[in-house]
Amino acid sequence: MEERAVQYPVLKEGEPFYFEGSQVGILVIHGFTGSTQSMRPLGEAYAEKGYTVCGPRLKGHGTHYEDMEQTTYQDWIASVEEGYAWLKERCDTIFVTGLSMGGTLTLYLAERYPDIKGIIPINAAVDIPSMEEMNTAQEPRFLDAIGSDIKKPDVKELSYERTPLQSVKEILKLMDEVRNRLDRVTCPALIFVSETDHVVPPLNSQLILEQISSEEKTLQYMPDSYHVATLDHDQGMIIEKTLEFLENQLS
Template structure:
């Protein structure tokens, strides 16, 4: 795709972040129409434990939905591969975690890079029937927002107020590609899924659990969070169990 200039500045709290630490790196990936704000609490918690952390901003995100409309799923892949490369330069061991489409991209990386030590998908998306219905639509150009599905009433996600139809078609392509390659994943996986999710059907996580080839795989249900669980009531549990999972793999 032809490179285009960014039309809008990056929003405050939507910037990418990196923390230098040990030889163990953790890539943290935000979701579709969202921003790095949704993953920063996890990234900071992992950095406090001494890990090297990278939270890339997916191209077209954290600015304006018209920017997102110009990007493709290959652009989003390129954004996370850049973050992965940054960690590879500094770390011997890499883990990857991601929320929603960030979880989809986590799975993509695990399919492509078998040396990844472990993955932590959080409400990852590989099959969203409501979106499939839009695959052949030509209008409207922008759809309603899908962000900020959070049970805690005092918390808001920094996400777009509109969703580009073109971008929906792009995530459908990404999900199809990732879903067809799930069997290639062999690394340990700790899968988080909210019992109630108004964006990604929880059955996605069950499908991922069943189709990946990992010998070590766990499905952890979250009873007190909706889709954006990383900002919701189960945030502390996600951090605690992720750190335990990482430490176990390092033994």
């Protein structure tokens, strides 16, 4: 593929966000083809409670889908590890939360950084059988959009209108790597799952619950949200239950 010279600007509301607060930090990770816009309400709510918050922009996201096409799953890992390092410089204690592939990356970090105090994956993806056939496909170059699966009317996720085939192949690699190491997760986990999700099968969260080695782990169902639950009817519950979880781990 020829090197592309186009430099796409970061979209308004797609920028990374940072809030400095206490010695307790929270890494807040958005999802595949999405942007920080989907996680900003959570980040702002946690910052209001005094926590230090980092919401990184995953490489190739929040710009243009052709930009995303050029990135690998290692690039996305590097994006969250940079955010983790930013928090480590400022905080003694770190929690990680993420939506969809952000939840996958949350699990990835927990598998490799045992000092993480707790994780809150939200509709995390580790196994999407419907995507598997894309692994050997060569075309079309771009697939339909998968963003904005939201039950709440008139709410739209800032996400790409098309999905690069190459990026699907990359998330499949990431999910395989994370799924095969789930038993390495030992920190407390609060796992959110929508009862109806048109992007990631809800059984993913059950699989995570069963395979992580954490002694303290809870599955919290969200009855009134689709995939992008952080912008949906259950947003308030996610914030409330997460704050309770953080307080319990810190007490």
